[in-house]
Amino acid sequence: MREIRLPDTVPLLPIIDPWAQQDPEGPDSTKVYEFYKNLSEGRLTMQRCKKCGKVFYPPQAACKYCYSTEYEWIDVPKVGEIYSFTAMLLGFPMVFENFAPFVIAIARFGNYPENGIQIAGMMFDVSYEELKIGDKVTWEVMRIRGPGEKVRYWYYFKKV
């Protein structure tokens, strides 16, 4: 009988990889690559429209208000405030199961919404019980290593 032998494992494919490929060029690149480049240099950035002056996030290649394509990347203020929080204790997706459980918070940085942003972030080395709404946090950049030699960047929150 003919037999087809299947592999036990396959590479981590984008459909189950939480992070974007963050490629600077090629078919898996993005027009907002600068966001990732800034992260790799230790800066979490948001966009400000040069035409209408509004701040917007998540990154996109045109101002979400006036649709101008003239924008600049500005630093998200370093210290923010916890707006709500929880923890992922059960029901882990693939990849997350490698480092769960962890705390998750939503925090506001800057003068939200006019001149700041509201974003979610993971928190490590702190428990749900130790947090309250209004606690100060900073955003920090972390390295995502793998699969193989691939290196990417993301941010997390740290309690001040």
Add this chain to the structure above:
Amino acid sequence: MRKVAIVGAGITKFGRRDASWRDLVVEAGKALFDDVPNLDKREVDSLFVGSAYPERWANTAHVAPMAAELLGIKPWRLVAKTESACQSGAVAIRYAWLAVASGLSDVAIVLGVEKMNSKFMNLTQSTMYIVGDREFDTVNGLTAPPFFAMVARRHMYLYGTTREQLAMVRVKAGEYGSENPYAHFNRKVTMEEVLKARPVAPPLGLFDCSGITDGAVALLITSEERAKKYTDTPVWILGGFQRTIYSSINDAGEIADWLSLRELAKDVYNHFKITPEDVDIAEVHDCFTISEIIEYEELGFCKKGEGGKFIEEGQSYIGGKVAVNPSGGLLACGHPLGATGVRQAWEITMQFRGQVPKKRYVAGAELGLAHNLSGLAAMHSIMLYGLKKP
């Protein structure tokens, strides 16, 4: 616009089913065809399949033609799968309503189906977090439970809602779900069980979350002219809308206030000339206990911030101000994404026909409302159903 009615309905048992996506379609189809013996399947000109992610959970795309073949129909007017995450089923019904109302379709089947359970539950969870903005938001671990837990935490902070009030929603769901043989969790649960359950995303525990469930529901939808051929008890689709005002956490603003639902409800009430007081049965999207509490508020059943008090006073029980989720809701029935909106229409149909067990029968009900949300509460949907011809 022509008047449109639900003239047939079939449902599968909801649960962790030893059945494939295809099996569920056949099972719901069999239940529908048994319910409408006068249907000649050659009359079905359109099919709308509400199914969120068969691409991932059944590894099959382009499911509408496959569903048609499985049902043994050859539709020739409008055929599509509708995807809107947790409200995929509601969207399928809305399109069927529009198709029949416009005269482009005479007889349509709406099928809501989802297969979520497998031995690879981490893959199921991997699919549950891509319903948000995966690249920038849900990459932070935002599956549904952590997001709605933060909504709950926020609601408690702003309005003083208590952990016990959240639990009361689940106790009510068990009360009615125990009388629903099709429900995934068809048993009563106590307050203590809910409070002491394993935490999923605090303050939410296992019982505060709707289940990961397999199931399917099928409806036959037709015009006023044809309705009498199939049934003596048509249920009228009055209609409804959707609204979305944000997708990302950044644009969500205050996550305990669901402004899009508030505005949607006002729009629907105005357009269809009703008030919240007219609603006899509300099948609402209680994906989590906190969701139902906020929905009481935004649907106008009580004032903003008083949803906790509303359940505490028993106002959402049968006999209260409005019977909310007499089916047991998503919390007891489970939540097979694409099937849920269709299951709500099925419940209202069975209620109007008087075909539900006595203990969860809403006597004298004439107006039913079904609400769904999807993603990180990013989009809301309302559909209205009437016992009387509009």
